[in-house]
Amino acid sequence: MAPVGRGVVDCLPMSTASSQLVIGVDVGGTKILGALVEVTGVGALPDILEREQVASSGEGGDVVDRIESVVARLVDTAVIEGRRPEAIGVGLAGFVDRRGVVRAAPNCPGLVGVDVAGRLRERTGLPAIVDNDANCVAVMAHHSMAPDCDELVAITLGTGIGGGIVLGGRLVRGATGFAGEPGHMVIDPAGPTCPCGQVGCWERFASGHALGRLARVAVAEGRAPEVLAAAGSADAVRGDHVTDLLASGAPGALEIFAEWVGHVATGLANLILLLDPGVIVIGGGISAHGEILGDLLVRSLEERFPAAVEGRDVQIVMTPGGPEAGAVGAALLGAYQVRPG
Ligand SMILES: [Zn+2]
Numbered sequence: 001m002a003p004v005g006r007g008v009v010d011c012l013p014m015s016t017a018s019s020q021l022v023i024g025v026d027v028g029g030t031k032i033l034g035a036l037v038e039v040t041g042v043g044a045l046p047d048i049l050e051r052e053q054v055a056s057s058g059e060g061g062d063v064v065d066r067i068e069s070v071v072a073r074l075v076d077t078a079v080i081e082g083r084r085p086e087a088i089g090v091g092l093a094g095f096v097d098r099r100g101v102v103r104a105a106p107n108c109p110g111l112v113g114v115d116v117a118g119r120l121r122e123r124t125g126l127p128a129i130v131d132n133d134a135n136c137v138a139v140m141a142h143h144s145m146a147p148d149c150d151e152l153v154a155i156t157l158g159t160g161i162g163g164g165i166v167l168g169g170r171l172v173r174g175a176t177g178f179a180g181e182p183g184h185m186v187i188d189p190a191g192p193t194c195p196c197g198q199v200g201c202w203e204r205f206a207s208g209h210a211l212g213r214l215a216r217v218a219v220a221e222g223r224a225p226e227v228l229a230a231a232g233s234a235d236a237v238r239g240d241h242v243t244d245l246l247a248s249g250a251p252g253a254l255e256i257f258a259e260w261v262g263h264v265a266t267g268l269a270n271l272i273l274l275l276d277p278g279v280i281v282i283g284g285g286i287s288a289h290g291e292i293l294g295d296l297l298v299r300s301l302e303e304r305f306p307a308a309v310e311g312r313d314v315q316i317v318m319t320p321g322g323p324e325a326g327a328v329g330a331a332l333l334g335a336y337q338v339r340p341g
Helices: 062-078 116-124 133-144 208-219 225-231 239-244 249-277 284-302 323-340
Strands: 018-028 031-039 047-055 087-092 102-104 128-132 152-157 160-167 280-282 316-318
Touching: 018 062, 018 133, 018 160, 018 284, 018 323, 031 062, 031 225, 031 323, 047 062, 047 323, 062 116, 087 116, 087 133, 116 128, 128 133, 128 208, 128 280, 133 152, 133 323, 152 249, 152 284, 160 249, 208 225, 208 239, 208 249, 208 284, 225 239, 225 249, 239 249, 239 284, 249 280, 249 284, 280 284, 284 316
Parallel strands: 018 087, 087 128, 152 280, 280 316
Antiparallel strands: 018 031, 031 047, 152 160
């Protein structure tokens, strides 16, 4: 009979007795990244021993098949070296309930209702756990930045905005398990509609996707000729065209980016006021531009949100582990599931 782990991990240990070999998988809208990870102790980045990456199609059954094949290859790699992983963790962008079942997943709608962890347990005989991908980034940050980050908020800025909240060293899950979805906080009741059914959600303004939307508006108004030239046509403008021009100092790109960062700051100010974190961790592809992003964020918070800033000392950092943080965080959740610490 396949081992059955607890549905979710809440309490994050501050010590690990010995090293653990685990598998972490980060399921995104375009790719699936799997990692064979050695977890040795808090306060350090876990070692990635092997990576497997495949495209994710967005279709349900096919995505689960691809996750299974990535995991199977990593198990094989470990076995060839005479070892066996202890557990599997999977992170994905979506609303994951307290039993680890996906209830909504805009980037992988076919995963909704699918017991991914159960499939992996059956296939490998290993304990498996599924969680929200931003929770995985929060867990990764908590582990690698220990012991000074028991109060942290992780935000992932990608197609949408994900959130993972750690308070008092515990992942905050809420009554249904859906806590930490700040992307759908409404910041402008007159804003654009969101696929979630609301109007003016934060992620319509401050996700990586929204940077492209702001850029297209700027180009249409003739404010960013450099961005238009880089994209070739107004319809082709994406957020990448803006960020690629930041290093060159192109005024139009800098103006669009500063406008977008202002929207990021609005949501962060609300989160600071609500949760009083000591650390805010920024993840997602945009974190590659962390230096300019961090500087502009701090400036925007100080200029516009004194109630959120004064009397506090919130650190804003880019996620440890970069683009692999989600996979490593998923692996950590797998490790914590079998050895809670
Ligand atoms: Zn929304």
